[in-house]
Amino acid sequence: MPATSDRSVSHIANHQLPLEQFDLIARGGARPDTMRLLLDAEYSRRLVLLRELLKCAANRPALLGTLPPAEAAWNALVAIHDLSSEALRGVLLHPQVGTWISHALRQIDSASVHGAPDWVEVGQLHAVTLAAAIHAGVPLRTRVPVRRGSVLLPTLGLASFPSVDGYGVADVDCGEGACRLRVDDEQVEVPVPPRTDGTGWWGLRKLRSRSGDRTLVVSLDDIDPYRNLADPVGPGRLDDRTVATWQQLLDAAWTVLNRRHPSTAEAMAAGLTSIAPLPDDPSWTIRSASTGDGFGGMLISTPPDPATLAVTLVHEFQHIKLGALLHLTTLYREDRGERHYAPWRPDPRPLAGLLQGVYAFFGITGFWRTQRGSEVERDQRIADFEFAYARRQTWAGLRSVRGSGYLTELGERFVRRLTSELRPWLAERVRPDLARAAWAAVADHRAGSRIRYRIADRTWIVAAAAAWRNKAEPPPAASAASTGNGSGPLWVHARPTLFRSRLWEWQDVRLSDVPGVTDADGALMSGDAATAVDGYLRRIRAKRDDLDAWTGLGLAYAMAAEPAWRPLLLTPELVYALHLELAGESAPPSPGDLARWLAAGPV
8 A cells, every 4th residue: 555645645666646646636637747747657667567578578588489589679778768768758658558568468477369479469579669769760670570461660650561461570670761671572661750651651640739829749540459459450541531530620629628628638738649549339429448558548439529529538538647646556455346336337347447437427527517608508508418417427436436445545535535526516506407317317327227237135026026916015115135246238328319419419310320229218308208108118018128118117207207217217126026026927017007006105
């Protein structure tokens, strides 16, 4: 556990994060000097991991196959550092280099190969060294691995060798202002400057956006095989039109952040260095991700508008900050595999993932809170809903984190700071119709999670079934000790997408475009409670385990102010399990009758 004092928080040797900076991050913020502190710590971490990788390769020469030995890479890295430490630092701090180092070390420790062969993964060491040598102007002769016809030089670009179908080795001669890679008779020369395209070469593109006196410069990475290890994808060049679209969206999003969120923009300009585009999501929701190993990098699908990109940048930047903080200190202990409800996920999460989500959604809440000052009616409505929705999600997640029992002393401090920032926001007034919509969206998700992942108390089910048969009062729902060990199917929380399509005026979104939704959902979103109730009941009659219909029915009853909504949204696992228990009766109850009976009983 890290030492704590009035002045600093320290975990990694020779790095200290002042407690004032810790508290600033805990309140959701950061300054440029905060990001510089985190970057310095990340650089040291990567040097430590690189040294460990070199040690492994030196002790097990087979990890590099026919590539040069680890000692050759070490000597080159020392020469580069002595001539230009900034060149080495720039390459090692590239987000995808951090991802690669961690991935290579994990693969070495794994009993099976999850990606390319060990000598390709570990051998990327020589490509990283080469990239640093080019930046520093250090002559270098070496050999680098070819992965499915490509050699990736991080921060620079990608050389292509079509003759290599699988894996191979390229010879490199770099010096006197030229760098050439060769495989048999195929040769690729790295252009000058390297970020430009050339024969057999794709340069790593840069996007530059300026607003006021702040400039954001990021790589638009479509070439690095380490940019998305969760869902691996090979190099895929974006066409010029798509690049132009990204530039336009980033320009507009950066203007939003610079004008309305200047402190966030200041910190982001110092800490965000790479965006890797993801394929578009068919469910009309933007996809985004980041990893603690790849500080400074984000993966984002094409956003529909600048505001969506701006809030996504804020979302992922929160993950980046917290990931770096967790490399410096410990906020929680191991939780023995326990899972906790996360109001933004289709599955329960470990405490580590839940805390990351809470911190990210706190950033989203703050973004929309500031955006509420727009003079445009449509934008005000959007910001009101998104603010009300995100604050409810964040507060629910915070409650789970606080109640986990696994926070360290510093973790408790972190959560207290976050809670004190969020609590006053809960009292801020939001337009009633949008506040109700936000409540419904959160209640829908919570019920959807409970009906899938909570196991209904068998004792209560038996007692309730007997009471129904005897036309008696149901047992109190509070006596049902449902457990959270279920493993129901994942699902897409799609109904908010329909609401957003109307609010954001996405004219090209049709009901049939959103996975899993039906006419009943459309009626619910349009405010037609009676039609929605009928539609959901038909869905349940047609398919008893249509779980979205069960939670939709609860929402429709809530819209109609019918008390049957309470058991359907608060303890849906009990209603559903009781309905299954009574399904074999000669006159089984309808879901509506059962919910009304339970709603009239003791709490």
